[in-house]
Amino acid sequence: MISKKILIIDDEPDVVAYLSAVLEANGYKSYATGNIKTAMEQVKEIHPDLICLDIVMPEETGISFYTRLRQDRELKTIPVIIISGIVELEKFDFRTYTKDDSIPAPECYMEKPIDVEKYIKKVKQLAG
Amino acid sequence: MFQQIPYNVAVIDRDYNIVEANSNFKDYFGSWQNRKCYTVYKKLNEPCENCPTKEVFKKGNPVVADAVGIDQHGRKTHYVAHVLPIKIKKGGKVEYAMEMTRTVTETDRWQQEYQILFDRVPCYITVIGEDYRIVRANEAFRENFGDVLGQHCYKVYKRRNTKCPNCPAEKTFKDGKVHQSSQQGIAKNGQKIHYAVSTSALMRGSDSVAHVIEISNDVTAMKRLEEKVIDAERLGAVGQTVAGLAHSIKNILMGLEGGKYIVSLGLNKNDKGMINQGWEMLERNFDKTTSLVKDFLSFSKGRLPELEMVNPGDLVLEIVDLYKDIAAQSGIELKSVTEKNVKSAPLDPAGIHTCLTNLVSNAIDACLMSKQKGTEVLITVSESRDKLIFEVKDNGSGIDYEIKKKIFTTFFTTKGGGGTGLGLLTTRKIVQEHGGKILVISQKGKGAKFRMEFPRKRLMALYKEAKV
Numbered sequence: 001m002i003s004k005k006i007l008i009i010d011d012e013p014d015v016v017a018y019l020s021a022v023l024e025a026n027g028y029k030s031y032a033t034g035n036i037k038t039a040m041e042q043v044k045e046i047h048p049d050l051i052c053l054d055i056v057m058p059e060e061t062g063i064s065f066y067t068r069l070r071q072d073r074e075l076k077t078i079p080v081i082i083i084s085g086i087v088e089l090e091k092f093d094f095r096t097y098t099k100d101d102s103i104p105a106p107e108c109y110m111e112k113p114i115d116v117e118k119y120i121k122k123v124k125q126l127a128g
Numbered sequence: 129m130f131q132q133i134p135y136n137v138a139v140i141d142r143d144y145n146i147v148e149a150n151s152n153f154k155d156y157f158g159s160w161q162n163r164k165c166y167t168v169y170k171k172l173n174e175p176c177e178n179c180p181t182k183e184v185f186k187k188g189n190p191v192v193a194d195a196v197g198i199d200q201h202g203r204k205t206h207y208v209a210h211v212l213p214i215k216i217k218k219g220g221k222v223e224y225a226m227e228m229t230r231t232v233t234e235t236d237r238w239q240q241e242y243q244i245l246f247d248r249v250p251c252y253i254t255v256i257g258e259d260y261r262i263v264r265a266n267e268a269f270r271e272n273f274g275d276v277l278g279q280h281c282y283k284v285y286k287r288r289n290t291k292c293p294n295c296p297a298e299k300t301f302k303d304g305k306v307h308q309s310s311q312q313g314i315a316k317n318g319q320k321i322h323y324a325v326s327t328s329a330l331m332r333g334s335d336s337v338a339h340v341i342e343i344s345n346d347v348t349a350m351k352r353l354e355e356k357v358i359d360a361e362r363l364g365a366v367g368q369t370v371a372g373l374a375h376s377i378k379n380i381l382m383g384l385e386g387g388k389y390i391v392s393l394g395l396n397k398n399d400k401g402m403i404n405q406g407w408e409m410l411e412r413n414f415d416k417t418t419s420l421v422k423d424f425l426s427f428s429k430g431r432l433p434e435l436e437m438v439n440p441g442d443l444v445l446e447i448v449d450l451y452k453d454i455a456a457q458s459g460i461e462l463k464s465v466t467e468k469n470v471k472s473a474p475l476d477p478a479g480i481h482t483c484l485t486n487l488v489s490n491a492i493d494a495c496l497m498s499k500q501k502g503t504e505v506l507i508t509v510s511e512s513r514d515k516l517i518f519e520v521k522d523n524g525s526g527i528d529y530e531i532k533k534k535i536f537t538t539f540f541t542t543k544g545g546g547g548t549g550l551g552l553l554t555t556r557k558i559v560q561e562h563g564g565k566i567l568v569i570s571q572k573g574k575g576a577k578f579r580m581e582f583p584r585k586r587l588m589a590l591y592k593e594a595k596v
Contacts, residue, residue: 012379014409018386021393021402085378112382116389 003029004127007048009039009065010083011057015112019052019083026120028127036060040068043075050127053106055084063094070103079126081119085112135228136207139214140165140181142223156231158200165227169197181225184211188222195229207231252323252344255330256281256297263339272346274316281342285313297340300327304337311344322351376420383413433476433561435591440473440480440509440516441466447484447507451492460495461504462488470509473516473584474591479558480518486555487520487578494524494576516582523575555580563590 008019011034023030031046033039036057043051051069055062062082070076094105108122130137136153138146138160146160146168154160157168165181166172175182180193191211199205207229214224246253247267255264260280270276273284281297282288291298296307308326315321323344332338387409394402444464455462488505495503505522559566563586570576 012383014383014386014412015379017405017409018382018389021386021390025393085375085382112378113385114382 003027004049005029005031005046006050006052006123006127007039007043007046008032008052009036009057009062010034010052010054011036012054015054015083019114022116022119023123026123028123036062036065039065040072043069043078048078050123051078051080052083053080055082055086066106067103079107081108081110081122081126082106083110083112083114133228135210135230137226137228138165138168140225140227142185144175144181147224153229156199156205157197169195169229171198180209180211181227184213184225185222188213188215194232205231206236250346252342252346254281254342256340256342258301258338260291260297272315272321273313285311287314296325296327297342300329300340301337304329304331310347320348321346322348373420373424380413380416380420383409383416387411387413433479433558433590435474435476435587435594437472438475438477440470440475440518443475443477443480443484444507444509444518446481447488450485451488455492455505458492458496459501459503460492461502462492462507463504464507465509467508467510469511470516471511473582474587475562475582476558479561483555483558483580484518484520486552487580490552490578491520491522491524491576494522497524500524514584516584516587518580519577521575521577563587 006023006028008016008023008030010016010019010032013034016032016034020030020032031042031048033042034057037060053062053066062084066080066082069078069080107126110119110122130148131150133150134152135150136156137150138153139148141147144164144166146163146165149160160168164175166175166179170176176195178193180191180195183191190213191209193209193211195207195209197205197207210228210230212226212228213222214226215221216223249266250268252269252272253264253266254262254269257263260282261278262276262281262284265273265276276284282290282292282295286292292311294309296309299305299307306326306328308324310322310324313321313323323346325342325344328341328343329337330339330341387406390406390409391403392406394400394404394406444466448462448464452462484507488507491505495505500523503523505520508517508519508521510517510519556566559580559582562582564580564582567579567581568576569579
C-alpha cells in the first residue's frame with residue numbers, strides 16, 4: 001500500500017521534527033518546509049493528501065498562504081490542519097483575517113502543543 | 129399730587145376708617161370706601177396685633193413696619209408700610225395717619241430665587257474678603273468642605289497655611305477681572321477634589337474690589353473617568369502581554385513534547401541517532417525557556433515613566449546618531465525632521481529612546497527585506513491638536529494585513545530567530561504609560577509608518593502627579 005503524503009509547513013525545525021516523527025511512526029510519508037515562499041511549488045510537486053500549516057511565519061502568514069491555496073483550482077481540495085500556538089485558537093476566527101468571503105474555513109485547527117492521539121485521529125480522518 | 133405718589137397711599141382716622149386713598153391703593157387692595165383699614169389690608173374683622181398706625185396715634189412719631197397683607201385678588205403680599213402722623217391743629221393730637229405702602233413681594237421672590245440658585249447650583253460658590261477669609265459659602269460647598277465661614281480659603285480648599293501660588297482670587301483682587309484655573313483640593317472627608325475655578329470681582333464703588341466670588345466646578349468624576357480609561361488601557365496591554373507570553377510558552381512546550389516523543393521513539397527502536405535528536409530538542413527548548421523568562425522580566429519591569437522636561441527633537445537626534453552608520457552600511461538613508469512649533473515636553477527620555485530604537489531598527493529591517501533600491505527611514509516630530517507626535521516612516525517591505533492586526537498583540541516576530549517579538553509590545557507599553565497611543569499605517573510592499581501620539585494634557589497631568 002502506498003503511504004499517504006503529508007506536507008508540514010512550519011518555520012520551527014523542532015515542530016517539523018516532532019510532527020514528522022509522529023507521522024512516520026504512524027505510517028505516513030512526511031514532507032516539510034520552513035520556507036513559505038517556495039511552499040506552493042512543493043505542494044504542486046508533491047500533491048500531498050493533507051497539509052499541516054502554521055500561522056505565524058516570517059515573510060508570509062499561514063492564513064495568506066491558505067488563501068492562495070484555496071484560490072488555486074487544482075489545489076483547493078487538499079485538506080488543511082492549522083497547527084498554531086495562538087492563544088485560544090478555538091476562538092480564532094479565520095474570517096476576520098481574509099478579505100475573500102468565498103474561501104471556506106480550514107478543515108481543522110489544533111493548538112500547540114498537540115495531543116498526539118487526537119492529531120493522528122484527525123490526520124486519518126482527513127487524509128484517509 | 130396725592131394721586132401721583134408712586135406708592136399705595138391711604139389716610140386713616142383714629143377709628144381705623146380709611147377716609148382717603150389714591151388710585152394705586154385702589155388698584156392694589158380694591159375698594160376702600162366705608163371700610164376699616166384692617167379689612168382692606170388684611171381682610172380681618174378686628175384691628176391687627178402690633179398695628180403701626182395705633183403706634184403713630186399713640187406716640188405721634190412716624191413708624192416704618194414690615195407687614196403681610198392680602199391684595200384685592202386674594203394673593204398674599206409682603207409690603208413695607210411708612211406711617212406718618214397728620215395733625216390738623218399745630219400742637220394738637222394726631223387725628224389721621226397717612227400710610228404709604230410699597231410691596232416687596234417681587235424683591236422677596238428675587239431674593240428667594242437668588243438664595244436657591246446660590247445654594248442649589250451644582251457647583252461650589254464662596255465669597256472671599258480681602259483677607260482671604262470666606263464670608264459666604266453655598267450649600268454644595270458646605271456639604272463638601274464643612275461649615276467654614278470666617279476661615280481662610282486656602283486652609284479650607286487645600287489645608288494650606290499660606291496663600292496658594294497662582295491664586296486666581298489674588299489676580300481678581302488686583303485687576304478686577306475674571307480669572308480661571310484648574311485646582312486640586314481636599315474635601316472634609318479627606319478625598320481629593322479636582323475643580324475648575326473662576327473668580328469674579330464684587331466691586332466697592334468703581335475702582336476697588338471688596339470681595340471675590342469663587343465659582344468652582346467639581347470635575348473629580350470626570351478626572352476619575354479619565355484615569356480609569358488610562359488604567360483600562362494599561363490593563364489591556366498587560367492582558368495582551370500575558371496572552372503573548374502564553375503563545376511563546378506553548379511553542380516551547382511543543383518543542384519539549386516533541387523532544388520527549390522522539391527520545392521515547394528512539395528508545396523503543398533502540399535508535400541512538402533518534403535519541404540524540406530528541407535530546408537536543410529538549411536541551412534547546414529548555415534554553416529557550418531561560419531566555420524567554422529573562423526577556424519577560426525585563427519587559428515586565430513595571431514602573432511609572434520618569435518624566436522630565438526634554439526637547440523631543442534632541443531625543444530623535446540621539447537615535448539618528450546611533451543608527452546612521454548601520455543604516456548607511458546597508459545603503460539606507462536615515463533622516464529626521466523636527467517641526468519648528470515643537471515645544472519641550474515631559475517625557476521619560478529612556479523610555480522614548482527605547483521606543484524610537486525599536487521603531488527605527490524595525491524600519492531598517494523592513495528596508496533590508498525590501499528588494500527595492502534607494503530605501504530610506506524618516507523620523508519626524510510634530511505637534512497637532514495639542515498632541516506631540518513622533519513618526520517613523522520607511523519605504524521598505526511594508527506589513528501585510530494579517531500581520532498588522534496582531535503586530536502589537538502577541539510575541540509576534542517575522543524575523544525567525546532574529547527577534548523576540550517584544551519590541552513593539554514594549555514600545556506600546558511605554559507609549560501607553562505616557563498616556564499616549566501608537567498607530568501603524570502600512571501596506572505590503574509600500575513601506576510602513578508608525579506614529580506615536582502623546583496628548584499634551586495627559587502628559588502634563590502625569591507630570592504634575594509625579595511631582596506630588
